[in-house]
Amino acid sequence: DVKVTQSSRYLVKRTGEKVFLECVQDMDHENMFWYRQDPGLGLRLIYFSYDVKMKEKGDIPEGYSVSREKKERFSLILESASTNQTSMYLCASGVTYQPQHFGDGTRLSIL
């Protein structure tokens, strides 16, 4: 069974802090993704990675960066957290034209 693990279920940070969200998958998938989910807006793609050290911007990359140094790990970085980045963050992994598998999410609050 595919396992996508996000390091924290709940996180509280302060405005201006640098925040790291970590995601690990155990299925050797090439592709990994970061989404955020907000009420009334659905899931919006922030960044994805199709290989180690490779990344591509999604629909809402502003204020975020990512890192993929190893195939199984994909990190989302909030360079200087702001209150409008309070959200549910979801990581996923998969292969092209197959369903993505999601982690349980990190609920991030920026105060």
Place this chain on the structure above:
Amino acid sequence: DQQVKQNSPSLSVQEGRISILNCDYTNSMFDYFLWYKKYPAEGPTFLISISSIKDKNEDGRFTVFLNKSAKHLSLHIVPSQPGDSAVYFCAASVEFQAGTALIFGKGTTLSVSS
């Protein structure tokens, strides 16, 4: 502009009846579509998918229909059960510059009452 649209934010159905969730898309080049279900405080889980070479795909109580000319797909759940109460997301596989990713609609909250 939204490329995948779910125009009904919510749907209420009685147990045992059919639930029909709708989804429209804008780009006729999209060729792979998926439905996910999401419970609160959990990640989305894959339900069913359909490729553009088909117009129907069935898995147990779940059937997805694709109308390419109308750029419309629908998810039918028969019979609906209280455990089906969740948010349902429609998604399309989209080509970006160097890879493909899923683009999701805003979701439809399904409530099934007993």
